[in-house]
Structure formats: structure tokens, C-alpha cells
Amino acid sequence: xxxxxxxxxxxxxxxxxxxxxxxxxxxxxxxxxxxxxxxxxxxxxxxxxxxxxxxxxxxxxxxxxxxxxxxxxxxxxxxxxxxxxxxxxxxxxxxxxxxxxxxxxxxxxxxxxx
Amino acid sequence: xxxxxxxxxxxxxxxxxxxxxxxxxxxxxxxxxxxxxxxxxxxxxxxxxxxxxxxxxxxxxxxxxxxxxxxxxxxxxxxxxxxxxxxxxxxxxxxxxxxxxxxxxxxxxxxxxxxxxxxxxxxxxxxxxxxxxxxxxxxxxxxxxxxxxxxxxxxxxxxxxxxxxxxxxxxxxxxxxxxxxxxxxxxxxxxxxxxxxxxxxxxxxxxxxxxxxxxxxxxxxxxxxxxxxxxxxxxxxxxxxxxxxxxxxxxxxxxxxxxxxxxxxxxxxxxxxxxxxxxxxxxxxxxxxxxxxxxxxxxxxxxxxxxxxxxxxxx
Numbered sequence: 001x002x003x004x005x006x007x008x009x010x011x012x013x014x015x016x017x018x019x020x021x022x023x024x025x026x027x028x029x030x031x032x033x034x035x036x037x038x039x040x041x042x043x044x045x046x047x048x049x050x051x052x053x054x055x056x057x058x059x060x061x062x063x064x065x066x067x068x069x070x071x072x073x074x075x076x077x078x079x080x081x082x083x084x085x086x087x088x089x090x091x092x093x094x095x096x097x098x099x100x101x102x103x104x105x106x107x108x109x110x111x112x113x114x
Numbered sequence: 115x116x117x118x119x120x121x122x123x124x125x126x127x128x129x130x131x132x133x134x135x136x137x138x139x140x141x142x143x144x145x146x147x148x149x150x151x152x153x154x155x156x157x158x159x160x161x162x163x164x165x166x167x168x169x170x171x172x173x174x175x176x177x178x179x180x181x182x183x184x185x186x187x188x189x190x191x192x193x194x195x196x197x198x199x200x201x202x203x204x205x206x207x208x209x210x211x212x213x214x215x216x217x218x219x220x221x222x223x224x225x226x227x228x229x230x231x232x233x234x235x236x237x238x239x240x241x242x243x244x245x246x247x248x249x250x251x252x253x254x255x256x257x258x259x260x261x262x263x264x265x266x267x268x269x270x271x272x273x274x275x276x277x278x279x280x281x282x283x284x285x286x287x288x289x290x291x292x293x294x295x296x297x298x299x300x301x302x303x304x305x306x307x308x309x310x311x312x313x314x315x316x317x318x319x320x321x322x323x324x325x326x327x328x329x330x331x332x333x334x335x336x337x338x339x340x341x342x343x344x345x346x347x348x349x350x351x352x353x354x355x356x357x358x359x360x361x362x363x364x365x366x367x368x369x370x371x372x373x374x375x376x377x378x379x380x381x382x383x384x385x386x387x388x389x390x391x392x393x394x395x396x397x398x399x400x401x402x403x404x405x406x407x408x409x410x411x412x413x414x415x416x417x418x419x420x421x422x423x424x425x426x427x428x429x
Contacts, residue, residue: 041316043316044316047161047163050161051157051160051161054156054157054160054161055133055153055156055157061149061150061153062133062149062153065149065150065153065154065157066153066157068320069153069154069157069319069320069321070319070320072320073166073312073315073316073318073320074309074315074320075168075306075322078322
């Protein structure tokens with residue numbers, strides 16, 4: 001439970017890096033991993049970014065393995081990595097969560113729709 | 115690009131294949147693999163980064179390298195690690211007896227050949243061990259270098275290996291520096307008897323090979339032992355899956371399942387019985403303690419064979 005809170009907090013904290021392309025998203029992901037307890041290094045991050053050039057990042061599972069094989073090197077870290085991956089990249093694909101809609105958005109929509 | 119028979123053709127060292135093609139080619143070699151493993155192998159080739167495969171004994175780690183060499187139609191160079199393995203055994207040695215003979219020969223001719231030293235430290239007197247072999251081999255397709263059970267080697271050897279895997283070059287004082295024309299494809303395996311140093315791990319793509327699911331193991335046995343009856347495969351796989359949940363000193367891996375399946379086929383068995391299991395326990399367990407443990411579990415009824423043995427067993 002506590003673990004998932006840490007991950008959620010970290011995801012929010014590095015929110016500012018996101019929405020500016022895959023590379024910065026990846027950097028933010030590396031930071032979140034670190035907070036969750038998986039040590040990353042610059043070399044590993046560079047390799048992870050390189051790996052993404054070779055796989056179809058439209059395929060979530062290939063994207064997942066390309067990052068995991070570069071960023072994880074202990075069996076014990078796999079399930080933690082998978083959980084962080086799921087919560088992090090899920091949000092990346094859903095940038096417009098209701099909680100983050102600007103104030104007055106709904107009224108604006110109503111007005112636009114007449 | 116993929117040829118009939120599943121050989122992957124490398125064009126001028128460029129990889130021209132996809133993850134699907136790798137998975138398919140491995141399957142044609144009867145190596146059933148997940149897409150995740152195929153992806154890691156694909157990335158390893160694309161990025162020129164070694165793969166570190168970890169997993170329990172007998173899940174098919176070594177097999178990956180063998181099948182890969184076959185798929186690429188290239189040589190497999192294997193370095194089996196063990197305690198006390200040192201760099202000279204892994205890299206190169208001078209052929210002392212041959213050198214001595216040459217010196218004697220020169221002496222007999224009263225040294226008319228000039229200085230003997232430049233003559234006996236040449237490639238002719240060099241014994242190539244696996245790592246040098248892998249670096250020096252030139253061909254259209256680089257070899258697959260398998261460094262098997264790295265966890266059994268000493269930490270010093272690991273440090274030495276790290277150096278080799280960074281540069282793929284070797285300096286022999288008497289001969290100079292030898293550099294790989296093309297980097298070999300490197301596969302390292304570990305049974306995790308100890309943790310590999312992080313510096314070495316960082317150089318590798320990591321993949322954990324788990325025990326297969328029932329469905330996957332079923333597919334593996336059917337592919338590897340094609341003459342086996344369907345019902346027997348189901349029985350074998352469900353029992354092995356069950357045994358893996360228990361606490362044995364050495365749990366049966368896929369290698370054990372395959373041994374067992376082949377033994378039962380050789381004995382003309384079409385289904386399991388208590389006697390058949392008893393006769394072939396040596397295929398499943400490698401330790402006397404585990405066989406005893408198995409008997410105790412049966413006697414204590416903590417392991418019930420009846421659901422697996424009954425003719426209408428559904429899995």
C-alpha cells in the first residue's frame with residue numbers, strides 16, 4: 001500500500017517533465033523508478049532510450065520489455081518494475097484525467113455545445 | 115529476412131529481421147519462447163549488448179545460445195565457468211612443449227636461425243581459448259559466445275570478463291592488440307548461486323526465465339518428444355507443475371520434464387502409473403533427499419497422485 005503511495009507521489013512530482021516527448025517521459029520514469037527503490041544509472045537510461053529506437057513503441061508489451069531488460073537486473077525487481085511501469089505509462093496514455101481538467105471546463109463545454 | 119528452414123540471413127551485418135521472425139525461427143528449432151525473450155534477443159543483436167539470462171537450473175538458458183547459433187548459421191563458442199577459472203584458461207596460453215621443442219631444435223642446429231625468441235612467440239605457438247577464439251574469428255556472421263554459469267566463476271574472473279566485454283579486444287604482450295572485427299553475440303547465463311556484480315550486469319540486457327506455465331511446458335514436451343501421447347504429456351506436465359510448488363532441494367526443471375518424457379516413451383508407456391513413476395523417479399529428482407522427500411509427501415498424503423493418475427483426469 002505504502003509502496004503504491006510512494007509511486008503515485010513520485011509520478012506527480014515529476015509530472016512537469018512530461019508531455020514533451022518520449023525522452024523526457026523516460027527521464028521522469030527513471031526518477032520514479034529510483035524513488036520506488038530501483039537504482040538506475042545514466043548508462044542504463046541511455047541504453048533504454050537506444051533500445052526504444054529499435055522496437056515499435058506502439059506495442060505496449062515490446063516497449064515494456066525494451067525498458068525492463070535495460071533498467072532491471074535482478075529478479076526481485078521485476079514485479080516492482082512492472083507495477084511502476086503500469087501506473088506510470090498508463091497515465092502517459094491518458095493525459096486528460098478528469099481530476100486535472102481546468103476549472104470551469106465543464107461549464108465551458110456546456111456553453112460550447114449550446 | 116528469413117529463409118526457408120528458419121535461417122535468419124544477416125545482410126552486411128545489418129539485422130533485417132523482426133521480433134516475430136526471431137520467435138518463429140526459435141520455434142522452428144523446437145525452442146518454445148515467449149515474445150519477451152524474443153524481444154530481448156532481438157534487442158541484444160540490434161544494440162550489440164550481451165544478454166544475461168537468469169533462472170533456475172534446467173529452464174533452458176544454455177539452450178537459447180545453442181539455438182541462436184543455429185538460427186544465425188554461425189559457430190557457437192562456449193566458455194563453461196567454474197571455480198578457479200582464470201584468464202589464461204579463458205583467453206590464451208602459449209604452447210610451452212612446442213616452444214621448448216623449437217628451442218631444442220635451434221640448439222641442435224647451433225642457433226643458425228638467429229634469435230629464437232621472435233620465432234616462438236608467434237601465432238603458431240598460441241593456443242586459443244574460447245574468448246580469444248570469439249574475438250579473433252572473422253566471418254560474414256559473428257559467432258555466438260556463450261559464457262555459461264558465470265555465477266560459478268570467481269569475482270576476479272568477472273572483473274576480467276567485464277574488461278573483455280567492454281572493448282572486445284585483447285592485448286597479448288608478445289603479439290600486440292587483437293580487436294574483434296565484428297562483435298560476437300554474447301549470451302551469459304547464471305543460476306544465481308551468487309549475485310553477479312552490478313558493473314557486469316549493467317553491460318547486459320537482463321532477462322529472467324521462469325518455469326514455464328502448464329500450456330507452455332505442454333508445447334515444449336510435444337515439440338521435443340513428438341512421438342509421445344497427448345494424455346501422457348498432460349499427466350507429466352501436471353505432476354511436474356505440482357512438484358514445483360513443493361519444497362525440494364532441486365526442483366525439476368524443463369530439462370527434467372523432457373528426460374522423464376523420453377524415458378517413459380522409451381519404456382513404451384502411454385500413461386502414468388504409480389509403478390511407472392517409481393521406476394523413473396531418477397529422471398525427475400537428482401538428489402536422494404528429494405526422492406525420500408517425495409515418498410514422505412505421498413505417505414503423509416500431502417501429495418496426492420490420484421487426480422493426476424485417474425484416466426479421466428482433466429487439467
